[in-house]
Amino acid sequence: MQGVDDWLAELGSAAPTPGGGAAAAMTAAIAAGLVEMVANLTTGRPRYAQYEADTARILARAAALRTEAVGLAEADAAAFGGVMAAYRLPREDPGRAEAVRVATIAAAEPPLRIAAVANEVAGLAAELPGRSNRTVLSDVAVAASTAAAAIESAAINVEINLAGLPEADRAPLAERLTAATTRLAPARDLAAHLRAELAG
């Protein structure tokens, strides 16, 4: 667990990155990994043969989203560095305000994509109950709960960028964020529903 320990220690440190954006990305990656695991424990089993095409699609997509999420943790750090660099320009620099604006718009992109990734993971998780290995249904519930937190966490990181932007820049990003967070409430509901079912 050395590499995981090291990353978590960096998260906890006073270093500006990784921060909340990278945390959202890792949370999304955990949710994707759980969906992938459930698909891996379903594929090829005779009892679920009728869902095999869906299982294979969910498996491949969850694995791709897991990998993408890890990359987004690094992209978030890089974009945050850009904002910091713009703020460090001399206050008398006539290009400073525009540099901050452009860097802030750019910094909204990684968390927007993290939200979209987590949103898609939540959608994949919602396909699994009834069609996947019943012995790991609790992992579907955990995946849904975790994906919901990743969506919310990413949204928070988009919104703090939006708060500093002029309305004209903000509106299109806010619209994209709305589209990338549609599954927050459904994922929470799915987790709660499965939890109640499993607790018997």
Next chain:
Amino acid sequence: MQGVDDWLAELGSAAPTPGGGAAAAMTAAIAAGLVEMVANLTTGRPRYAQYEADTARILARAAALRTEAVGLAEADAAAFGGVMAAYRLPREDPGRAEAVRVATIAAAEPPLRIAAVANEVAGLAAELPGRSNRTVLSDVAVAASTAAAAIESAAINVEINLAGLPEADRAPLAERLTAATTRLAPARDLAAHLRAELAG
């Protein structure tokens, strides 16, 4: 990110561990790391000097909980291995039912402790608004959202163990779980409240 990538790939694989319990532990560790980061970016700053004793306590406790959570991911895998081993005993073994019962009770311990850790992290996060570096208030919101998912995820993993136990074994564990999940709803509320405040 190699170590993190490797752990996530293992999570996604068909291997029985890491699974949902370890995922809950990692999610708790991420939340703890964010609380620790906010405390690290608050300690020693003149503006928050009046809260220094609290900040130092929160910093030390969050770091300890982060480390404990990572250990619990491994403890969960070991306990799950015990349950699998008990189920693999020959069906005619007169001690099999008791071995399964004992291993199942033992397997509830790591997720119970993961819930308690995440619950405590949520409590620390709730202490931060107004007393910590305002520039990282969004990270407090992410910590709260993430801690809530960790509490719920751990609870799901306790409950699937409880579902297989006789009532006499179940009751004391269920009572401990209730005590370890008190901050699930408050943490969600805190995240939503801070999110609305930060989005302006």
